[in-house]
Amino acid sequence: MIWKIAKKEFLLNLMTFKFAVGTIVCVVLTAVFMPVLVSDYQERLKQYNGAVAANEAELRKVKVYKNITPTIYRCPNVLSVFSEGLEKRLGYSAKIELDNIPEMSAVSTGLNPYLSIYPVLDVSLVFKIVMSVLALLVAYDVIAGERERGTLKLVLSGTVARYQVLAGKFLAGLATLVIPLTMAFIVGVLIFEFFPLVDLAGSDWVRIGLMYLASLIFLSAMYNVGLLFSCLVKKSPISLVLGLFVWVVCVIVIPNGSGYLARKIQPLEPEEKLESELKLVAENRDRELKEINKKIRSSWAGSTAGGAFNKNYILVCDKRGLEHWKKSSVLKEPVRIKYADKFLEVKQKHLSNLFKQKYLANNFSRTSPISLFENIMSALAGTDLARAQYFMDRVGMHRNSVVAYVRSKTADFSSLSYFTRSKEGDWEEGQKILEPAVDATNEAERKRVLDAFYKWRDKKIAETPALDLQDFPQFIYQPSLARSFSRAIPELALLTFISVLFFVLSFVAFMRYDVRSD
Amino acid sequence: MIWHIIRKEMLENFLSLRFILSLLLIISLFAAGGFVFVDEYSQQLQDYWKKTNKNLSGLSEQSSQLYELAFYKQRIFRKTKTLALCAEGFEKSLPNCFEFDVFTADLPEIKGQSNFTVPHFSDIDWVFVISLVLSFVALVFAYDSICGEKEAGTLRLMLAGAIPRHKVLFGKYFGTMVTLGIPLLIGLLVNLIIVVSSEDIVFDGNVWLKIFTIILLSFLYLSIFVLLGLFISSRTAHSANCMVILLLLWVGLVILIPSFGRIISDASYDMPTQEEFERMKGEAHDQIDQNALNGKYGPFASSFNPDLDSPYANPPARARFDNALADAQNRITEGHHNQMLAQAFVGRNFTCISPVVIYQRAGETIAGTGLNHCVNLYRQIRQYQADLKEYIRSKDSEDPESLHLLSPMKMAVKNWGTISKQPVRFDSVPKFQERDLALGESLKLAIWDIGLLILFNLVFFAAAYVSFLKYDVR
Numbered sequence: 007m008i009w010k011i012a013k014k015e016f017l018l019n020l021m022t023f024k025f026a027v028g029t030i031v032c033v034v035l036t037a038v039f040m041p042v043l044v045s046d047y048q049e050r051l052k053q054y055n056g057a058v059a060a061n062e063a064e065l066r067k068v069k070v071y072k073n074i075t076p077t078i079y080r081c082p083n084v085l086s087v088f089s090e091g092l093e094k095r096l097g098y099s100a101k102i103e104l105d106n107i108p109e110m111s112a113v114s115t116g117l118n119p120y121l122s123i124y125p126v127l128d129v130s131l132v133f134k135i136v137m138s139v140l141a142l143l144v145a146y147d148v149i150a151g152e153r154e155r156g157t158l159k160l161v162l163s164g165t166v167a168r169y170q171v172l173a174g175k176f177l178a179g180l181a182t183l184v185i186p187l188t189m190a191f192i193v194g195v196l197i198f199e200f201f202p203l204v205d206l207a208g209s210d211w212v213r214i215g216l217m218y219l220a221s222l223i224f225l226s227a228m229y230n231v232g233l234l235f236s237c238l239v240k241k242s243p244i245s246l247v248l249g250l251f252v253w254v255v256c257v258i259v260i261p262n263g264s265g266y267l268a269r270k271i272q273p274l275e276p277e278e279k280l281e282s283e284l285k286l287v288a289e290n291r292d293r294e295l296k297e298i299n300k301k302i303r304s305s306w307a308g309s310t311a312g313g314a315f316n317k318n319y320i321l322v323c324d325k326r327g328l329e330h331w332k333k334s335s336v337l338k339e340p341v342r343i344k345y346a347d348k349f350l351e352v353k354q355k356h357l358s359n360l361f362k363q364k365y366l367a368n369n370f371s372r373t374s375p376i377s378l379f380e381n382i383m384s385a386l387a388g389t390d391l392a393r394a395q396y397f398m399d400r401v402g403m404h405r406n407s408v409v410a411y412v413r414s415k416t417a418d419f420s421s422l423s424y425f426t427r428s429k430e431g432d433w434e435e436g437q438k439i440l441e442p443a444v445d446a447t448n449e450a451e452r453k454r455v456l457d458a459f460y461k462w463r464d465k466k467i468a469e470t471p472a473l474d475l476q477d478f479p480q481f482i483y484q485p486s487l488a489r490s491f492s493r494a495i496p497e498l499a500l501l502t503f504i505s506v507l508f509f510v511l512s513f514v515a516f517m518r519y520d521v522r523s524d
Numbered sequence: 525m526i527w528h529i530i531r532k533e534m535l536e537n538f539l540s541l542r543f544i545l546s547l548l549l550i551i552s553l554f555a556a557g558g559f560v561f562v563d564e565y566s567q568q569l570q571d572y573w574k575k576t577n578k579n580l581s582g583l584s585e586q587s588s589q590l591y592e593l594a595f596y597k598q599r600i601f602r603k604t605k606t607l608a609l610c611a612e613g614f615e616k617s618l619p620n621c622f623e624f625d626v627f628t629a630d631l632p633e634i635k636g637q638s639n640f641t642v643p644h645f646s647d648i649d650w651v652f653v654i655s656l657v658l659s660f661v662a663l664v665f666a667y668d669s670i671c672g673e674k675e676a677g678t679l680r681l682m683l684a685g686a687i688p689r690h691k692v693l694f695g696k697y698f699g700t701m702v703t704l705g706i707p708l709l710i711g712l713l714v715n716l717i718i719v720v721s722s723e724d725i726v727f728d729g730n731v732w733l734k735i736f737t738i739i740l741l742s743f744l745y746l747s748i749f750v751l752l753g754l755f756i757s758s759r760t761a762h763s764a765n766c767m768v769i770l771l772l773l774w775v776g777l778v779i780l781i782p783s784f785g786r787i788i789s790d791a792s793y794d795m796p797t798q799e800e801f802e803r804m805k806g807e808a809h810d811q812i813d814q815n816a817l818n819g820k821y822g823p824f825a826s827s828f829n830p831d832l833d834s835p836y837a838n839p840p841a842r843a844r845f846d847n848a849l850a851d852a853q854n855r856i857t858e859g860h861h862n863q864m865l866a867q868a869f870v871g872r873n874f875t876c877i878s879p880v881v882i883y884q885r886a887g888e889t890i891a892g893t894g895l896n897h898c899v900n901l902y903r904q905i906r907q908y909q910a911d912l913k914e915y916i917r918s919k920d921s922e923d924p925e926s927l928h929l930l931s932p933m934k935m936a937v938k939n940w941g942t943i944s945k946q947p948v949r950f951d952s953v954p955k956f957q958e959r960d961l962a963l964g965e966s967l968k969l970a971i972w973d974i975g976l977l978i979l980f981n982l983v984f985f986a987a988a989y990v991s992f993l994k995y996d997v998r
Contacts, residue, residue, distance in 0.1 A: 023765045023768060024764070024765070027768055027769065027772055028768075028772070031776075035780065042787050042791075043787075046787065046790065092641065095640055095643070096640070110641075111640075112640035113640075118789075118795055118864040118868060119617075119618065119634055119864075120618060120864050120895060120898070121786060121789055121790075121867065121868055122614060122617035122618065123613070123614040123617070123618070123785075123868065123872075123894065123895060124785040124789065124871060125782060125783050126783070127783040127784065131779075131780070135779050135780070136772075136775055139771055139772070143767075147764065243668065243763065243764075243767075244541050246764075246767060247541060247545065247664055248545070250660070250664065251549060254656075254657060255549075258656055258657065262646065262648060263556075265643075266560060266648075268642070270563075274639060277635070360639045360640070360641050363641075363642060364639065364641040391641055394641075
């Protein structure tokens, strides 16, 4: 009997105006949003590929270990098209250095700060706004409407049990909503195919599948909210008005309010405190470095050349210079590394406050199914905070392995190859070429000597081979589907619970419903 | 007769559930908005004064030597306006710190504590409540005003009498507007009472005038939605269908169209990246270096010899060279800043097909907040920078020991004495003070938006009128 009711209800829904308009709007909006968003992603991907290639090229040019300061770029997430999350709010790159451990930061300068007046745009906006309204529209008159038309008492005068009616209506509503949802997903995925640069991996397909499932649970929750009101009131317009008011509260009031409450309950420390703490660490470090400087002060002569990653290195220098730089590296670099950890400690303390506030706001916003859905989508798309933290953890680990690599290759910074490839005698060779310049009697003679020196210098630069970085540690970052899923599961469970709860409440209300029409 | 219909319409609405729900929702939102504003505003004000006083004390320290004033990097912060209560204009995520000395100005930055992991939501200001919630409530009141009566069968009874249709339409329109006006005005009153009763916030006459203007604007905006509701209601036979269409239109106009702003902005301007920006600056630098080598600024323009008597020291040429460098950098920075603003504005201009965007923009313009506030402040700061430079120039001209060469090179001052080192009275030093626009000026800026709002009203009114005249009431 349930199937019969579901079938009848489903067919009736298909013929309605709201279904036609809702479906068309969903599909059209997805078709408009997707190309814009995917081409935006493609543009970001191009920039990322360019940056990574430039970084690799620089890495191949490195001549001394000191200059190894590559940058790790965050690959744009293809699924940010579905849910933007934090994708565009966080920094895109992290520099690997001895004296600094990268941490999560807001998107850096260079981007136009004035654009922050605009709200976020992604495909889940269509689902969470348009489809949730559609779910309410489908549900608002299922019981109250039938009562008004007088068909409800006819149905119930037969042998059909009330739970069967309600279950049939629920199934029919879900089946009705599946159509625009599926169409929107299919259109979305098809549009991906028009962009040759965009490649969806196997795990991305699974994620999209899970997003589809999450959207379905979300729609069922929203449908059940509408169903509850339809079972609570006698007039369908009242049911619609109630449902829509709840919707406005869920879409507008709760997300805004939860952010505010979190700010109040878990206030951030003033920025000046972070700045002063960082300054204090920097001062302590500089003091220690100054002490070392005092110890190793010596006069030396040499010439530097521009190297990879826009950093200079010592091309040639005299014996004293070699000694000086060796001592300086051995003594100073461990201090810099030590203080990098201290900087990180301060930054992490500050960040943990931000995260606490974020999680608190998240907890508050869980009272709204729409915010829950948003969280699930960003967890599945991999644009949530946890993923960003994972990325930064990996970057931190990579930085540590780079430091360990440089240490092992340079015997704790004591090898000359840490700062120069110059050998004893190189400097003297250059000086020999330059010597006649001192005795030069005219400008032409001087210029000739200088030219010869520059030629020798250029030759020396060209002759200096790049380091063999075959065994340079690779940056490993493999976001796993299981982790995303495990983050989404509690929220999915909560959403399912909300859906079931509203259905149960509808059931209770319907059992007591007076089916007689006026 | 119109009064009769208005009265009936109002009474019917007042007794409905939707009225009570809207009243509760709107009053609680306005009350919450008021409390939040009072709380945050006093905090922001404290913060602002702390930073501003720090800047001023820095400035006063520099007044012991005139040239130090010229090189002092001032940090001016954007002050939150009391009218952010009406339209906050996303100011929390806009640049709020302007750093400059008399020679150069940096790009405005965002300073202060903010949590980048939490998406920034709009404050619960008037524009937010009215543009999102009340526009929705307007549709909820208007959706069944024509087709609902037709379904109930009362419309044909009414029109069977001697009432012309336009009177019915006017009656319905005004009835709905009054019904909508009541929760709005009560909400605003509650909000204003909360705000005015706090100690930190004082409204002057100009502010009250602006508040009044924003209230008028709000009615103009809500009227669009009422007319839209009447229009669709007189195009459809069933109130349920009317609601569906209106809801989807609302979602489109209020939520989706404004969201397109970012994408439009991104697509219409190809902004240089940070590296490109730096490269442009580098190229300008090289160009001026080249000009100096070609003798454009005089002999030895780009060299610096600390000894003023040396034949290689040429202070006027060096000053011309340094000023040319600073001017070129300023031009590029300013150009980049203008481009950023233009990029931000273009998205808004395109999304103006939605009355929400127009209303938000008009509200921000009248309140003097949002993007316009930044533009205005930046302009005022540049003006102040020029005034300060003029002041230093005039004070410098009084000192016979100075070479009177105002240029951005500290070494030149120290070694050559290009700018006076005499102390100045701090009282006489110009200090930056932000000037609020008067209502007339704000209105002039908002005139297009107000015109557009009126146009929307006229279009929807005409559409509703024509549709209702042709409406089959059976």
